[in-house]
Amino acid sequence: MPESPPSSPEEDALSAGPGTPTRHPVGAGSLVTAVEARLHRFFATRRELVEPLGPVFVDAASALEEFVLRGGKRTRPAFAWTGWLGAGRDPEDPEADAVLTACSALELVQACALIHDDIIDSSRTRRGFPTVHVEYEERHRDQRWAGDPDHHGTSVAILIGDLALAWADDMTREAGLDPAAQARFAPVWAAMRTEVLGGQLLDIHGESAGDETVEAALRINRYKTAAYTIERPLHMGAALAGADADLVAAYREFGTDIGIAFQLRDDLLGVFGDPAVTGKPSGDDLREGKRTVLIAEALQRADATAPAAAALIRRSLGTDVTPDQVTELRTLITDLGAVDAVENRITDLTDRALTALDASTATTEAQRQLRAMALAATARAY
Secondary structure, eight states, X not given: OOOOOOOOHHHHHHHSOSSOGGXXXXXXXXXXXXXXXXXXXXXXXXXXXXXXXXXXXXXXXXXXXXXXXXXXXXXXXXXXXXXXXXTTOOTTSTTHHHHHHHHHTHHHHHHHHHHXXXXXXXXXXXXXXXXXXXXXXXXXXXXXXXXXXXXXXXXXXXXXXXXXXXXXXXXXXXXXXXXXXXXXXXXXXXXXXXXXXXXHHHHHHHHHHTOOOHHHHHHHIIIIIIIIIIIHHHHXXXXXXXXXXXXXXXXXXXXXXXXXXXXXXXXXXXXXXXXXXXXXXXXXXXXXXXXXXXXXXXXXXXXXXXXXXXXXXXXXXXXXXXXXXXXXXXHHHHHTTHHHHHHHHHXXXXXXXXXXXXXXXXXXXXXXXXXXXXXXXXXOOO
16 A cells, blocks of 8 residues: 655644543544554454354454554544534543544444445545455455356445444444433434435436536535534534534534535545545546536536537546546646636635634634644645
8 A cells, every 4th residue: 555645734633633642531642543442442342243154254354354444544533522522521531432432433334335335436446455345356266266256246345344334333332322322322323324325325326317417416425425424423422422402503514514525625636636645546536437516517617618528528437538538637627617616615615614613612622623624624635
C-alpha cells in the first residue's frame, strides 16, 4: 500500500480525539489507537463463536478483521465520540469505555458498506489492495475450484459484508451501555442503517434509470454518505450523552452539510485524484459511470451550450476509458465550469455548517475540534 503524504494539523484532527491524550479512556494515545484497540478486542471475542463452523468461516472472519484493521482515519467513531464529549461529557466518566466501544462499531458498518460498494462498482482495488471479492476470485482460480471464479468471489464478499453489519449490531449490544443510554442510542442506530442502505439503492437506481439531475445526486449524497458518515454519528454521540433537542438539531444540521460537502470532495477526487492518495486508479469514477453532482453539473451545462460535449461525456461514462481519454474528460468537465460549481457548493455547505456549529450549545473544545474535522474532511487534495 502506498505511503500517505505527511498529514496536516487539520488531518491530524480528524484522527485524534478531543482533549489531551492523557485523559483518553484507555489512558494514552490517539482516538484511532483507542478505536482499533476496541475492534481488536471485539474480534477476539468472536473467535470462540466462529471456530466451530470450521476453517472456511474462520478464514472469512479473518479476512473481515484484516479489512477493518488495515487502516483508515476512523472518521465515523471520531464524530460520534466528539458528539458525546460536546454534550458536556467527560472522557474520565465511568461510561466512557462503553460509549467509545459503541462508537467504534461504526467501523464495521463502514466495512459492510465498502465491501458491498466495491462489488456494485466492480472496483478491483481498495486502499492499494485487491477488493474482497477480487481476493476470493483469485483464491478460486488458484485452487482450480469448480464453477465461475467471479461469481464465487462476489458471493463470498456479500456474506463477509453481511457479517460486518451483523457484528456491528453485536458490538453495540455488548458494549456495556447502561439501559437508558442504549434506549436513546438504538433508534438513531436503526435510522442510520436504513439510510445508508437506502442511499445505496438510490445510487444503483439512479445509474440504471439514467437520472442525471443535480437534485438526484444530492439526495444520494445525503443518505448514502452524509447520514452515516457525520450526521448520525454526531446524533449517536448526543443521544448517548442524553443531549437536549437543540444540540441534536444543531449537530444534525452541521453533520448533513459537512457530510454532503465531504462526498462532493470525494466526487472530485474520483475524477481528479492522485491514485497514490485515493488508492484507486485515476478517473475511476468515470469508468464506473457514477452519476455524481460533478457529472450532473457538467451535463447540465453541456446540454445548454455544447451538445457534442454532452454526448461525449455520456458516451464515455461507464466505459474503460484510457488515461488520455480521462485527461480529455477532465479538461472538458473543468472548462464547462462544473468543477467551480462543485467547489462553490462545498464552500457554501461548509460555511453554513460552521455557522450552525458556532450557534450550538456544544462545548468550546468540541466546537474547535469539529471545525478542524470539518475542514479536514472537505479540504482540497488534488
